[in-house]
Amino acid sequence: MDSKNRTVYEGGQAEITEKRSRFIATVKPVKTEEEALEFIESLKKQYWDAAHNCFAYIIGNGSKMPLKRCSDDGEPQGTAGRPMLAVLEGESLSDVCVVVTRYFGGVLLGTGGLVRAYSEAVRAGLDASVMITRRRGVKLRIKVDYTGLGKIQYLLAKREIKTLESRYTEAVELTVLVPEKELAAAEQEITEATSAAAQLTEEATCVFALVDQEPVILGPA
CATH class of the missing domain: 3.30.230.30 (Impact, N-terminal domain)
Structure with missing residues (x-):
């Protein structure tokens, strides 16, 4: 899309x-x-x-x-x-x-x-x-220690990738919505920035749109 x-x-x-x-x-x-x-x-x-x-x-x-x-x-x-x-x-x-x-x-x-x-x-x-505008996206779960959080937040902001959920325990778990076309590049940047310390898990593929600059999930892809 x-x-x-x-x-x-x-x-x-x-x-x-x-x-x-x-x-x-x-x-x-x-x-x-x-x-x-x-x-x-x-x-x-x-x-x-x-x-x-x-x-x-x-x-x-x-x-x-x-x-x-x-x-x-x-x-x-x-x-x-x-x-x-x-x-x-x-x-x-x-x-x-x-x-x-x-x-x-x-x-x-x-x-x-x-x-x-x-x-x-x-x-x-x-x-x-x-x-x-409807777009295809992937929910990406990122698990990283607190020392790597700032680098990931910087990369997400640079790419204007929206965070859907955040969990702060002994480590940080972020669920973000990545446009499908940007997924490979975003994963590579995160891996390089954290020296492969971040754990990346691709979850559901979906159709989404931005409404008032906030992501809205419209359904499965």
Whole structure:
């Protein structure tokens, strides 16, 4: 997984106004098409009196062939769903669904105006959401005596490796989360810095993300 494997961790909602028409964008993370369709139907029921409930979603967990769907929901063809989908694609997002609800304000926007309004609404909805990049990582347990702790802490800080758990007994045991691509190099540096005194044990491989610079385990790899 790399920088292209981005998704929404927490959905959000935002509203913009264009020539008295209200555009309400609601964003939600989804894992399956069924979940996306249920979300869309729930908003259609919630905003039953709206002129349109247009949607777009991408599902595929960062795969090379993700499932992509969109709908103009009665707006002129190509003025809503496709521009909404283009914003999600431009952000390299997957496993996300967005619905833009429009309450017509009495003024026609024209093709260009609709494209801009729906695109801006989606961007506003994403700005109100928490987006993350999913990465593969390995939980690494490090056991070392107190004399070697400072060197390890320095190396972890240099590599911005997050500590998940610390235990201080007759020795120090740290459980850290190392990005998979950095594992070999990190282990070599720790071994060299402690003259092989540190005991390294690779534990579970997982998928994680940083939320407010703190690691969140999303599941097994």
